[in-house]
Amino acid sequence: MEDNKTALSELGEFGFIDRLMKKIKISDKSVIKGIGDDAAVVDFGNKKTVISTDTLTEGVHFDVSYTPLKHLGYKAVVVNVSDIFAMNAKPKAITVSLSFSSRYPVEAIDELYEGILLAAKMYGVEVIGGDTTTSLSGLIINITAMGVANEEDIVYRNGAKENDLLVVTGDLGSAYVGLQLLEREKQVFKANDKIQPDLEGNDYVLERILKPEARADIIELLSKMEVKPTSMIDISDGLASEIFHICTQSEVGCSIYEDKLPIDPQTVLKAQDFEMNPTIVALNGGEDYELLFTIKQEDFEKVKGNPHMSIIGHMTDKNAGVNLVTRDNSSAPLTAQGWDAFLKREADDEGKEEE
Amino acid sequence: MEDNKTALSELGEFGFIDRLMKKIKISDKSVIKGIGDDAAVVDFGNKKTVISTDTLTEGVHFDVSYTPLKHLGYKAVVVNVSDIFAMNAKPKAITVSLSFSSRYPVEAIDELYEGILLAAKMYGVEVIGGDTTTSLSGLIINITAMGVANEEDIVYRNGAKENDLLVVTGDLGSAYVGLQLLEREKQVFKANDKIQPDLEGNDYVLERILKPEARADIIELLSKMEVKPTSMIDISDGLASEIFHICTQSEVGCSIYEDKLPIDPQTVLKAQDFEMNPTIVALNGGEDYELLFTIKQEDFEKVKGNPHMSIIGHMTDKNAGVNLVTRDNSSAPLTAQGWDAFLKREADDEGKEEE
Numbered sequence A, B: 001m002e003d004n005k006t007a008l009s010e011l012g013e014f015g016f017i018d019r020l021m022k023k024i025k026i027s028d029k030s031v032i033k034g035i036g037d038d039a040a041v042v043d044f045g046n047k048k049t050v051i052s053t054d055t056l057t058e059g060v061h062f063d064v065s066y067t068p069l070k071h072l073g074y075k076a077v078v079v080n081v082s083d084i085f086a087m088n089a090k091p092k093a094i095t096v097s098l099s100f101s102s103r104y105p106v107e108a109i110d111e112l113y114e115g116i117l118l119a120a121k122m123y124g125v126e127v128i129g130g131d132t133t134t135s136l137s138g139l140i141i142n143i144t145a146m147g148v149a150n151e152e153d154i155v156y157r158n159g160a161k162e163n164d165l166l167v168v169t170g171d172l173g174s175a176y177v178g179l180q181l182l183e184r185e186k187q188v189f190k191a192n193d194k195i196q197p198d199l200e201g202n203d204y205v206l207e208r209i210l211k212p213e214a215r216a217d218i219i220e221l222l223s224k225m226e227v228k229p230t231s232m233i234d235i236s237d238g239l240a241s242e243i244f245h246i247c248t249q250s251e252v253g254c255s256i257y258e259d260k261l262p263i264d265p266q267t268v269l270k271a272q273d274f275e276m277n278p279t280i281v282a283l284n285g286g287e288d289y290e291l292l293f294t295i296k297q298e299d300f301e302k303v304k305g306n307p308h309m310s311i312i313g314h315m316t317d318k319n320a321g322v323n324l325v326t327r328d329n330s331s332a333p334l335t336a337q338g339w340d341a342f343l344k345r346e347a348d349d350e351g352k353e354e355e
Helices: A008-023 A069-085 A106-123 A174-191 A203-210 A216-225 A239-250 A265-273 A278-284 A297-303 A341-349 B008-023 B069-085 B106-122 B174-191 B203-210 B216-225 B239-250 B265-273 B278-284 B297-303 B341-349
Strands: A031-033 A040-042 A048-057 A090-100 A126-134 A139-149 A165-169 A231-234 A253-257 A291-295 A309-316 A322-325 A331-333 B031-033 B040-042 B048-057 B090-100 B126-134 B139-149 B165-169 B231-234 B253-257 B291-295 B309-316 B322-325 B331-333
Touching: A008 A106, A008 A126, A031 A126, A040 A090, A040 A126, A048 A069, A048 B090, A048 B126, A048 B139, A069 A090, A069 A106, A069 A139, A069 A216, A069 A231, A090 A106, A090 B048, A090 B139, A106 A126, A126 B048, A139 B048, A139 B090, A139 B139, A165 A297, A174 A203, A174 A265, A174 A278, A203 A265, A231 A239, A239 A253, A239 A278, A239 A291, A239 A322, A265 A278, A291 A297, A297 A309, B008 B106, B008 B126, B031 B126, B040 B090, B040 B126, B048 B069, B069 B090, B069 B106, B069 B139, B069 B216, B069 B231, B090 B106, B106 B126, B165 B297, B174 B203, B174 B265, B174 B278, B203 B265, B231 B239, B239 B253, B239 B278, B239 B291, B239 B322, B265 B278, B291 B297, B297 B309
Parallel strands: A090 A126, A253 A322, B090 B126, B253 B322
Antiparallel strands: A031 A040, A040 B048, A048 A139, A048 B040, A090 A139, A165 A291, A165 A309, A231 A291, A253 A309, A322 A331, B031 B040, B048 B139, B090 B139, B165 B291, B165 B309, B231 B291, B253 B309, B322 B331
16 A cells, blocks of 8 residues: 555445545435444425436446546436436435455545545535445445425336437437547557547547436426426437337337437547547447437427437337438448446457447 | 356456446446446435445455355455445445456356346345456455435434443354354365265354345334434444443443343354354344344343344443443453454464364
């Protein structure tokens, strides 16, 4: 352990937890008891509680060689609250479980927690519990998020109807391009550690992968616009994959239009640098944490022209399947490649390149 | 992968989740939406929600070479619902997050889930969500449990008062002795794999480590007896450690009596086999998942003689500290050794023996 670093064994488990508890202040009155007992106690009143859990694993979901720990902590919260927003609910509390090997000194975990607490503050959620254990290798972050909503406001994946319009927020594929960039510079650095990473001018795509934001603003906006989506999901695995989830659960088909896909110019340029088709990147990239939802035709006027939302297609009969209408106006079935963690691992294991 | 085993990559992430969802049936009406959307939706009515999370990590909390996966799944649920019981609440729902390396075929995870679902059924909790990710090495199980209670029934760690009686359920130290036995037989087997493990006649201590139960019965019993503990905690780290938690949070001291500690005869015999002091084993063993609570003096008659409960001491002034009155009637300060996962790891890393 370096001189200015503290091994966890110096503090002990309880010492570490005490230290952590001092950093976590609860201000939300719905939290009756936070960290420090066998369980937390919350009172969300008469609203329904919405619960989601997500794990980020070193070597699978992130690479600490280019992911600052503070950003990682921030992102771990974002990934979870994004699921709560995707139910049209408001996140209220999270539990945080960390497993880490002795390679991580206390200061590293502090940095991680700094990001967690910053995101918690940003999204108005309280850290109400968690546990901290050692792992044999690497760092694993599991967060469970709880939110609230009135029953009539909750939006599921299964409510899309034929002729509904398909809407996506923000832009697509930028996180994936950012990841490619980080991976490339890592390889360059591994080959020659005298060469400094060349990341200049790529702020946007890098921020999208390293410090994404969940779309709290969209949930507020929809409420103000008086639009209740008929179905909604967040884009973690990739647009195509999420469209398939909505179509399968809602028992509808879908046509989306290549020329309607929102892609940031920086993403287009970078994708071309990597000799990737920007449309494929937008469809399959993943980790965008944008919201994908369907609305009734009658809400078209409310959504049209909104700078945060793009209408990218419409829902069809189930038997028509899921189709992409390309720029040359031909229609082809879409495949839900998604961002399958298992397939990716397997491909990596075999030394193959993933598409 | 063996012939009759299925690699996860064959099913893919979504295929695996679909397969899992078919096994999970929700019957509790308070679960409005279980697995299959961005988040689960629950309605616990006007009661308070109690939330706890716990992680079991391969190589730290369990060793798959002698832990059947079905038992492991069962135990992962028990560990979590035990925390809910320790709040005097009723567990209702769990989320399950699994991280596992490609070493685990689908059938192994099925076995793990069999145990999870069996325990869920036993304790009346619904599996409402979770996620499944790959890990670089080993298996990590994180469960978040949610329960309900009327606000006036919830018991915290911080309510013990001077002169309250300290009560523990069941018996202590058996899980630790069971673990020592498994470790010993593992070493024998490693040295010579022709020698079959000698575990006969040790059913009780083995069951205590491999398939513990949480004390749902005690929560019901306390309610029937009309006894509301003034403080309560479950024994995961060891009796001594948990006593310190209650004393610290309640700002009291405590005297416990060596001759009152409930230790099963099999545990005493086995501890002696290992040349361990049974009292030390009972104080510091850990993983008992019994309940430790304080009651008012006036409830003495109700608890006295109950076969599930032992009165082991009483609370004192904070300044008196935490003391053990030994069989020879001398009093000595107790130390909260606990079962510090970090210290244990460090000691193991340095090849030292843990006490």
